[in-house]
Amino acid sequence: MKIASLQRRSIRGLKPYDPGLLADYRFKLDANENGFDVTKAARKKLLREMAKINFNRYPDPGTLDIRKALAKKNGVRVENVVIGNGSDELIHYIIQAFTDEGDRVVFPSPTFEMYKILAMANSAVPVASELDGRFDIDVKDILEKARGAKIIFFAYPNNPTGNCFTQRKMEAVIKKAKCLVVVDEAYFEFSKKTFINLLTRHKNLIILRTFSKAYSMASARLGCLFAGREVTDVINKIRLPYNVNALSQACARVMLKENTEAAVKTILGEKEIMYGLLKDVYPVVKSDANFLLIKVNDGARAKKYFEKNGISVRLFKDGILKDFLRLTIGRPEENRAALKILQRGV
Numbered sequence: 001m002k003i004a005s006l007q008r009r010s011i012r013g014l015k016p017y018d019p020g021l022l023a024d025y026r027f028k029l030d031a032n033e034n035g036f037d038v039t040k041a042a043r044k045k046l047l048r049e050m051a052k053i054n055f056n057r058y059p060d061p062g063t064l065d066i067r068k069a070l071a072k073k074n075g076v077r078v079e080n081v082v083i084g085n086g087s088d089e090l091i092h093y094i095i096q097a098f099t100d101e102g103d104r105v106v107f108p109s110p111t112f113e114m115y116k117i118l119a120m121a122n123s124a125v126p127v128a129s130e131l132d133g134r135f136d137i138d139v140k141d142i143l144e145k146a147r148g149a150k151i152i153f154f155a156y157p158n159n160p161t162g163n164c165f166t167q168r169k170m171e172a173v174i175k176k177a178k179c180l181v182v183v184d185e186a187y188f189e190f191s192k193k194t195f196i197n198l199l200t201r202h203k204n205l206i207i208l209r210t211f212s213k214a215y216s217m218a219s220a221r222l223g224c225l226f227a228g229r230e231v232t233d234v235i236n237k238i239r240l241p242y243n244v245n246a247l248s249q250a251c252a253r254v255m256l257k258e259n260t261e262a263a264v265k266t267i268l269g270e271k272e273i274m275y276g277l278l279k280d281v282y283p284v285v286k287s288d289a290n291f292l293l294i295k296v297n298d299g300a301r302a303k304k305y306f307e308k309n310g311i312s313v314r315l316f317k318d319g320i321l322k323d324f325l326r327l328t329i330g331r332p333e334e335n336r337a338a339l340k341i342l343q344r345g346v
């Protein structure tokens, strides 16, 4: 008996997710994390909160404290918030809760890979709508492809391109689509652009956020979902009983009260400097996020240069993103090291 022959048919062509990390790096600019770790003061508070945990007990299954704080901060009700073990888990839940085998899940392309992977993992059918030459969405194509589909996913700003799609086009899709529309605002704290104010008018709208980027909490795996009660009720049916552990819940409680704006401001300033210096050397996408997508001359050669200098970056090898490099904007010294290589003309 071949074990591989027992696996779910829809995942036979899939490979395990490979973030393409450089094993021995000095600077990590490959995963759009926050280069600034939590402050010393926040670290102390985190440890104090951890010390209060009853480690022998299950965590609060409802993640109520965090949901209350997030609801207050974002002007929604507690029942409109679901917390996940990273927003990846929430993407998984949305697809699992709302699709049957063969249902279509639509997203622009290129975009965040997990929409496709998790659609396949749930035996749904991923359907891509190509972005135009300016990496903007084609509303007509998306709406056509979404006819009879269950879900449309948008990353806003988009990953890996970094831009926000035209607001008017997004609103047209949200208004006209006859299915769920998920706006994944993982980089919201950098773009400051959101559709959360449309939640009350559009019960098919879902907003996703994460603590992994601006909040410097990628290690704790915390994502949040905002949606109408009808959506959250369905998702809560399949949400695992204790999906967010007590340590992560403690992290969220502390970090929600922390001011992340100083680091965000520095990163945005650094991004503008980098963009200004690189845009005459390479095609670079104007970014609303904490990373830049850069088309280099020879991707493989560029990657080698970065690796030689101990800098881990994300290189795309196929399709329309061939020779595009995604560079996270990190701390100033990290950015300078990356700049030094890029200014050589790789």
Ligand code: PMP
Pocket (backbone or CB within 6 Å): 031, 032, 085, 086, 087, 088, 089, 112, 155, 156, 158, 159, 184, 186, 209, 210, 211, 212, 218, 221, 222, 223
């Ligand atoms: N959505 C987008 C658009 C992302 O870029 C990422 C992280 N790379 C995620 C979701 C996943 O974030 P999390 O760490 O919350 O699972």
